[in-house]
Amino acid sequence: MVQWNSVLTLFFSLLVEAMPFLLLGVLFSSVLLMFVDERRLIAAVPKNALLAALLGSSIGFLFPVCECGNVPVARRLLVQGASPAMAIGYLLAAPTVNPIVFWATWTAFRDQPELVFLRVGFSLLIAVIVGCVFSTQADLRPLLQPAVARAMPAIRGQTPTQNRADNPGADLLQSGTFMLGKAGAPLRLDGGGMQAAALVSNPMLAKPLPEKLRLMLDNMMQELRELGGILILGAAIASVLQVAIPREAVLSLGQGQITSILAMMVLAWVVSICSTVDSFFALSFASTFTSGSLLAFLVFGPMIDLKNIALLLSVFKGRAIAYIFILAAQLTFVLTLLVNLYVS
Amino acid sequence: MPSPRSTSALRLLWLDVLAILAWGVLLLRFWLTGRINVLLHPDYVWLAIAAGIALVGLGGVKLMDVVQLTRSRQPLPQVLHINFFPPGWGSALMLAVAIFGLQFTPRAFASQVALERGVTDTLTMTRSQPQSFRANVRTEDKSLVDWVRTLNVYPEPDAYTGQAAKIEGFAIHTAKLPDNYLTLARFVITCCAADTYPVGLPIKLATSRTVYPQDQWFRVEGTMITETVGGMRQLVVQSKSLTKISEPKNPYDS
Numbered sequence: 001m002v003q004w005n006s007v008l009t010l011f012f013s014l015l016v017e018a019m020p021f022l023l024l025g026v027l028f029s030s031v032l033l034m035f036v037d038e039r040r041l042i043a044a045v046p047k048n049a050l051l052a053a054l055l056g057s058s059i060g061f062l063f064p065v066c067e068c069g070n071v072p073v074a075r076r077l078l079v080q081g082a083s084p085a086m087a088i089g090y091l092l093a094a095p096t097v098n099p100i101v102f103w104a105t106w107t108a109f110r111d112q113p114e115l116v117f118l119r120v121g122f123s124l125l126i127a128v129i130v131g132c133v134f135s136t137q138a139d140l141r142p143l144l145q146p147a148v149a150r151a152m153p154a155i156r157g158q159t160p161t162q163n164r165a166d167n168p169g170a171d172l173l174q175s176g177t178f179m180l181g182k183a184g185a186p187l188r189l190d191g192g193g194m195q196a197a198a199l200v201s202n203p204m205l206a207k208p209l210p211e212k213l214r215l216m217l218d219n220m221m222q223e224l225r226e227l228g229g230i231l232i233l234g235a236a237i238a239s240v241l242q243v244a245i246p247r248e249a250v251l252s253l254g255q256g257q258i259t260s261i262l263a264m265m266v267l268a269w270v271v272s273i274c275s276t277v278d279s280f281f282a283l284s285f286a287s288t289f290t291s292g293s294l295l296a297f298l299v300f301g302p303m304i305d306l307k308n309i310a311l312l313l314s315v316f317k318g319r320a321i322a323y324i325f326i327l328a329a330q331l332t333f334v335l336t337l338l339v340n341l342y343v344s
Numbered sequence: 345m346p347s348p349r350s351t352s353a354l355r356l357l358w359l360d361v362l363a364i365l366a367w368g369v370l371l372l373r374f375w376l377t378g379r380i381n382v383l384l385h386p387d388y389v390w391l392a393i394a395a396g397i398a399l400v401g402l403g404g405v406k407l408m409d410v411v412q413l414t415r416s417r418q419p420l421p422q423v424l425h426i427n428f429f430p431p432g433w434g435s436a437l438m439l440a441v442a443i444f445g446l447q448f449t450p451r452a453f454a455s456q457v458a459l460e461r462g463v464t465d466t467l468t469m470t471r472s473q474p475q476s477f478r479a480n481v482r483t484e485d486k487s488l489v490d491w492v493r494t495l496n497v498y499p500e501p502d503a504y505t506g507q508a509a510k511i512e513g514f515a516i517h518t519a520k521l522p523d524n525y526l527t528l529a530r531f532v533i534t535c536c537a538a539d540t541y542p543v544g545l546p547i548k549l550a551t552s553r554t555v556y557p558q559d560q561w562f563r564v565e566g567t568m569i570t571e572t573v574g575g576m577r578q579l580v581v582q583s584k585s586l587t588k589i590s591e592p593k594n595p596y597d598s
Contacts, residue, residue: 013383013537020395229434284538
């Protein structure tokens with residue numbers, strides 16, 4: 001009976017602490033959807049793959065959305081001509097490298113500030129590396145879902161150069177597929193390209209303000225019920241695990257340099273908790289698990305988990321998701337193992 | 345007559361609104377009944393209150409919308425969204441948990457959790473390490489947690505022998521201590537109940553500890569001595585008096 005009360009107290013404590021951050025995340029993501037035009041941003045992205053990946057990884061500061069909100073945004077970015085480096089960088093880093101997640105992580109781990117900064121640093125590093133790896137694939141379309149690939153450019157059967165010569169305005173629609181390999185090729189976002197891009201751009205931007213506000217509230221409700229449901233499942237798993245598993249078992253797993261990291265990565269993948277609130281989840285393991293493993297949970301979870309694989313499948317083919325998954329998992333493991341061995 | 349499809353869509357809208365409203369009410373209720381102190385660090389209570397108000401506001405606005413939609417015969421708005429749950433499940437889950445939470449009274453962790461998590465007078469490597477440190481001239485002004493932090497900085501128990509102590513906490517009867525000892529413990533919180541961990545000091549009693557039931561809160565006044573108990577040479581409070589006190593409004597120290 002006492003144990004049951006402990007589980008419930010833990011459960012509600014996680015939810016009550018996480019709910020404000022979830023609300024904030026949902027608010028920002030809805031504002032973004034209604035009021036921000038990503039095309040202007042794409043226009044400013046450098047052509048160099050490294051810089052594009054770095055910029056893509058950092059725009060979470062402008063678009064603070066968690067991993068549930070960022071897949072649709074990454075899809076819009078790709079379709080509107082963002083380079084693979086930028087889109088992948090954004091996809092992997094934005095859920096972590098943004099002010100709301102930073103604040104939430106700080107709230108949870110203010111006694112271990114190094115975890116907060118390492119989380120951001122590692123997420124940036126991994127996102128940039130994976131972004132650069134993907135930029136070597138000149139044409140990303142074979143890795144994308146047919147619907148997304150079709151929406152990108154209307155250049156099937158044409159070489160990019162031909163297409164640009166024939167229709168200079170359509171540069172916007174080609175960049176994601178070939179421009180990174182061609183130094184000096186300009187990325188144009190004006191002119192006729194806009195017309196085609198309108199098919200896939202954010203349809204909300206054209207609506208009048210009261211309509212936008214109403215749609216914004218609708219979107220908030222939708223994301224809240226969706227993410228709130230997942231948060232509840234995650235909090236339930238965390239609180240039952242914390243009370244039900246014998247402490248000795250947890251300690252022996254959690255104190256191993258390698259086992260702790262692997263366990264937390266698997267947990268991050270399964271639990272699929274939203275990045276705005278995952279630090280509170282990790283906090284419940286803070287006294288029994290190594291710092292490196294907590295970091296692995298905080299870095300790996302937002303990049304790829306059971307829940308957002310369903311979302312990622314709306315953009316990428318399985319093969320591409322496997323590449324992202326393997327690269328992100330290996331990099332997270334190596335980096336956090338270094339933390340366990342040399343830092344903490 | 346609305347078609348069956350629109351009726352079920354309308355039902356989903358109502359479910360959404362009720363779930364959001366219920367969560368807003370739940371957060372505010374935890375605050376108004378003071379039970380939020382059992383769940384959160386006091387620094388973050390305002391976040392939960394703000395979220396409660398925002399959710400009630402959002403729910404209120406949407407409630408008016410849904411009432412209007414229910415009365416009118418307009419077609420329902422169609423919004424495309426990628427869903428993880430089947431329609432209605434997310435809201436139903438949120439609503440069910442909120443309703444359960446409204447009649448659930450969270451209780452502060454006590455001896456059982458403390459024993460499971462291991463009560464110590466040290467902060468182990470994996471514990472979060474608080475940076476603040478209060479140095480008091482009058483040792484009887486030190487709280488239990490202050491004593492534990494002092495011990496972590498300078499663990500030699502002899503350094504404190506003879507100092508006056510006045511500390512508050514709840515009683516735990518640990519098996520490794522003899523019958524005339526109890527452990528006075530408190531939970532320390534950093535963020536929320538999930539990260540609380542217990543700290544405690546052994547109290548030497550004049551009588552058997554059965555007089556002082558487990559989980560009861562006490563104010564202990566006494567003197568610090570060094571003893572070897574439970575196979576460990578450690579700092580012990582030689583009690584002069586134990587006064588029953590009620591559980592503090594904020595049960596965790598920070």
